[in-house]
Amino acid sequence: MMKPKTQSNVAITLMLMIVVAAMIAWPYKQQASLIVLGGVAVFSSVWFSVRMLHLRCGKDWMSSTSRREILFGIILASMLLLGSISATLLKELELIDQDMTKRIAGVLIGVMLVCMGNYMPKKLTQHSGSCGCGTRKSASLQRFMGWIFVLAGLLYAGVWMLVDLNMTSFATMLTFPVAVAIIVILRLVYLRMNKPTDAIGSVRHD
């Protein structure tokens, strides 16, 4: 997990990179550059407004969960915007063709799914339970969904990297079912290997 200061630095660097890329792309694609710059403006305003709200309530901003989650969202969205504006720019400069632009966009979406899935089990929904006992299933479900998203994201990115472009739309439809199937099979194998006698915590540890 990134430290709060590092997280802010990454977000700021990414946003600055987007602004630079949008400025370079401006002569070629004004509309795309404007959309991207608008995105950066929205991220910044959300960041500052939530920060102001926190400060007004007298809460600690640096260690707050909302700060961490907002910055995580900004980083993800910035990565997506940076990737898309860079791909557009490279295409306009005729360094890559249309097909490659599509592939880059597909891979970026896959990476975004991986990042989202990776972070999913870290979200605290378990605070609602008195002792946490009632939220056991929701935590398990979060972990399960996290693994599915990560695997599906990897498959999605893989499809856009390796599969023929005529087949990608069909192949991407299969990514989530395949990911679910793989996770379920792995879980069954794990349960088969770890019989009740080997139950966690049954052996006392020195």
Next chain:
Amino acid sequence: MNTVFKALSDPTRRRVLQLLRERPMTAGELAEHFEVSKPTMSAHFAVLREAGLVEPVKKGRVITYHLMMSVLEEAMFGFAQVFGLEMKSMEEKNTKNGLKGTSQKEKLQ
């Protein structure tokens, strides 16, 4: 990431994480599973908390620990379990060899 590796390197902390995978537990419940002193357990909890692998939720005087492992951290945890066991068996082998070596030395003396 260093703090995560540090947290996963210890078998006691890995067992704590395994227990928390089942359900969130209080510090007392977790401590019951181990034959170590309470200050030692607190130190282990502190390392896990610092790595962001667990989240303590305080209600009154009771602290409940929740698992907060990302998918990547869970995968690393899995690897640590496997390689941790291997390292343990290697250590055992080395210890045995070392003991054998000692006895041979003693014999030679």
